[in-house]
Amino acid sequence: MTTTSAGPAPLEQSRSLVTAIPGPRSQALAARRSASVAAGVSSTLPVYVARAGGAIIEDVDGNRLVDLGSGIAVTSVGASSPEVVAAVAAQAADFTHTCFMVSPYEEYVAVCEALARLVPGSHEKRSMLVNSGAEAVENAVKVARRATGRDAVLVLDHAYHGRTNLTMAMTARAMPYKTGFGPFAGEVYRVPASYPLRDPAGMTGAQAAARAIDVAERHVGADQVAAIVVEPILGEGGFVTPAPGFLAALAEWARAQGIVFVADEVQTGFARTGSMFACEQEGVVPDLVALAKGIGGGLPLGAVTGRADLMDAVHPGGLGGTFGGNPVACAAALASIALYEGQDLAAAARAIEAQVRGRLREVADEHPAVAELRGRGAMLAVELVRPGTLEPDRAAAAQVARDCAAAGVLVLTCGTWGNVVRLLPPLVIEPRLLDDALDVLAAALRALPA
Template sequence: MTTVSTPASPLEQRRVLRTTIPGPRSVALGVRRAAAVAAGVSSTLPVYVARASGAVIEDVDGNVLIDLGSGIAVTSVGASAPEVTAAVAAQAADFTHTCFMISPYEEYVAVCEGLARVTPGSHDKRSVLVNSGAEAVENAVKIARRATGRPAVLVLDHAYHGRTNLTMAMTARAMPYKTGFGPFAGEVYRVPASYPLRDPEGMTGEQAALRAIDVAERQVGADQVAALVVEPILGEGGFVVPAPGFLSTLASWAADKGIVLVADEVQTGFARTGAMFAMEHEGVVPDLVALAKGIAGGLPLGAVTGRAELLDAVHAGGLGGTFGGNPLACAAALASLEIYERDDLAGAARAIEAAVLPRLTALQRDVPAIADVRGRGAMLALELVRPGTLEPDKAAAQRVAAACAAQGVLVLTCGTWGNVLRLLPPLVIGHDLLDEALTVLEDALRTV
């Protein structure tokens, strides 16, 4: 006889601390983990999750924490969104896998149709579905190389593109992403990014772009470049928003030189920055867009969407993978796309920015260690330094994040030097819950 469990009711959207963080059951699981999980896999939060709903996480000890990380911008529609879980359950009842390359199904096609509709530009588009952001970036490079016949790939300083061999080569930061894992894929070249806090005073976005172009033309040669891969806002590199004109100047140069412009919107995409895609803030239409994270409400899915002539330049069988576009993930993506558009989550991200940014800016005046407050939408950050300098203070960022966790608020760090606090709340977070989380963060910054 099969027993069907009754789904648990959604978690109340409030912070609850029943034990110290971590609690005894999380501590016990930590002991089991040490004996079974590879030491190279790290975790930010020292607790083990039992449930998650909306903008809160319940741990195995019954503590309920406010989530300002969204699984690194994945659960943007909220953790365990009812429409997503219902779509996945219905699809699982029909079939869980066939491999689209063997026996295709409508859900894959429907996701590609949806991506053609929501990504920037009105041109004819095609898509390929994969499993992750790194795989999406790899496939974008494959497509660009095949379409142009050129070998070289340009990336920005402070960039992060993934943990596969090629994307490690494309990633700027050595530790923990690259150290000890080489040699890496060749024909990857790095040019300077726009980093307003650390660029020469008065440097415009256009000047920063011309600096990058000069390096590319001198050290690589534009006629050798297949793709210029850019994050419209640097993600792991520190949530750095480029100066106005940087992306548009690079885009014009790439178009003039026949270089495929690839937007890595893995972290910035799907309403996160207050537009459906971050490239829209500068009116730039990329040739290819690499997507993942927020695409499917928590299920593993990635995609490359772009100009039909580029994707169709690849021979039959040149793109694909066993699990790419898994039907469960596709069902989740279709439900998520409906939520983004129906509930105007880009507008919700802008409202989060309007609520958070003034408080962080005011805090900056009181806390000398905050060198910069930046970001767009619900992708916001504070860069911490030793007061009176621009020397990065990684230890301070870690202490603040730990202090927030102890009070039941999950805050992530990032940055080339590990000195940036980043805020990535679910786009559905309630105002009161967000206000409470910010109060905890402010107290931690003032105390630490």
Template sequence: MTTVTGTRAPLAPHRLLRTEVPGPASRALAERRARVVPPGVGSAMPVYAARAQGALVEDVDGNVFVDLGSGIAVTSVGVSHPEVVAAVAAQAADLTHTCFMVTPYEPYVAVCEALARLTPGDHAKRSVLVSTGAEAVENAVKIARRATGRDAVLVLDHAYHGRTNLTMAMTARAMPYKTGFGPFAGEVYRVPASYPLRDPAGMTGERAAARLVDVAQRQVGADRVAALVAEPVLGEGGFVVPAPGFWPALARWCRDNGIVLVADEVQTGFARTGAMFAAEHEGVVPDLVTTAKGIAGGLPLAAVTGRAELMDAVHPGGLGGTFGGNPVACAAALAAIEVYERDDLAAAARRIERRVRARLEPLVGRVPAVAEVRGRGAMLALELVRPGGLEPDRAEAARVAAACAAAGVLVLTCGTWGNVVRLLPPLVIEDALLDDALDVLVAVLTGADVPGAAA
């Protein structure tokens, strides 16, 4: 998974810096971009990718980076996985598009069959395929409202659900996602999440759930709530793992009150957290599950999978979209799912977690800025604060990401305050590449000399 063959020389199987970062070709592209792309389209890194394989990305200057971002958890099976590439090529040769709503095709059905088998619970399930995570979340809300006859939707503090009008309303963070884009869709109510690092001392998962229920009952009323939409691990909000007991208590409350529990597994799904779906860690079976990102090995595909009686409540024609379940994306998804299962990438995620925690957890207490190392599987993060308290240090997170990129390692930031460094390595990353990337990250955090890369 670390070499690319073709008309150019093979991709170097390790971190490699041929120029400064960004190099002259990336800078030239940045100048071209500035003339035709609005500044509202941001990019985390200053380099322009040319090709990639597995856990390595080569930029237009020939620099090779170890990728600890996976395109924000998209390329979990590795970039350009050979089996995904082959499936895409074969499907594209036969059929690129007809629209499932016009002349349906088998790959769409096969993906829905796989989702019925893989998502939590052994009940009868149906799926609708769409193109993006935000579209999946919107459709989940539509389904819940239609099935329950209710309007209100509960979402968590620190949540991120997308950039459409409804999902912006559901997203907690104003800047950059919401500022200046309102007014937003109504009947969306925010309730407190479980955030162990920042919750009051002694706040168990059950107490955090009770706090949420109290707010919901007082401000909305359970009989008005169609759905509670929540990420099992908060993603853009900072990779926050809830305290044990939080999700089971929420599931019981939803069940007792006829509320549809929607697990937003767009970032956590498909083996990322060490289970095929993150809700499995909590022993919870959601009513609806939204998926995207890692589902199709890099191609745009998303889904809502849920209880048959809920999905069937929507009238014919009420769900769909022109590109939803595109046959090429479906072929990619079927190939990626085969890799997840055959190669047991959930176990790979757990191995990555053990390796990363062994390197990063000793920094808590040793490096004053590191308040916590947290996450599940290959979805891990460090929360950075100003020494002596829990004041978020956004500038330090940005510095760490920039310094790592300059040394040939791609890491991302996130968090409500932008002070979290997150790690989302491809689940196929080799130990040597991961260790090298961690060497760089630890050196940047501790102020030690950053290990050099081949030149």
């Protein structure tokens, strides 16, 4: 590792392979892992990380890989962002923990002030901080139930909301997230999502919303519903962008029925889709927003932000947690928010979308295994099917991910059927580096059987 008087030198932003993937040191670590890490904890990439910076991961064998996953949309401001690192170091030198519920501190308040300013809507807002996206979603449901006095929660088909007992119940996909872990929390009901590729031809967003509302009213009853929780773009379910008008129609119905509209922006938030929050692109102002991932620049932090009357409906002591809003994570969040705004990373996400679509459009149009290239901003995906059909091809997605990794590019898969290749590059990725990674991805896609 090269060092300077100020510490390690920044990682060169280029792809470089000096061993096969995985290299010998990663293989040795994998052997150690098998004897100490639970088998249920899996990893996408078969290499072990030594350093990460910007859009590059350097493994223990000295290979530099292009990161098109960002730790699942977490390091949006770049891995080891110097501004985030400096903020973390300064805060850690002051204090690392006191528990905000015991002895509060300014950093927590400052993050909540920033969220009140950034989250859509001109209404008065309040926030509470947690550690993860699942915690944020679960607390949003708690707030909605307390404020409305109702129990039922509506979620969309193909949704992913987390791994706690309640959020597993809210998550659609059984394997690997739910199988064998029940029974789950009750009063969670699933309604159809808008999935333009797989919906009836010509179905509009309004029609898809009417379909979902009909299921909710017949099977649950609107007067029993505390909240409807939606991802503006389905994440783990396949980066599915709903038809225009779908979210707005659901939000309008919820408002008319006294139902709390919760936007799960854990993955879509913080400039990822080309605006600070994905709901803005749909003209929707949620009652509550669940946040995490990109908020902390790599440190664990989540939040619920929403209407003051809803958030303040919970009795004192009803919200909180020992580590929620840790001061070091809050410092990282404040530094990250300054980067999102100061560097206009929402515009950077839009530029990434234009570059990716321009590079992948030809292969998407020509290869029969590619059913759709979709997404917004730097949240993009390719859905793969068996040529000539819409039958999901999970094996093809896995093959593309393996081929990319072998060539030094990290891509992730997702989708209800595991047949979607998703791209979540850091918003600070250099265009030339993204081009290099897209060369690898395009070659992997073209190598699929036609």
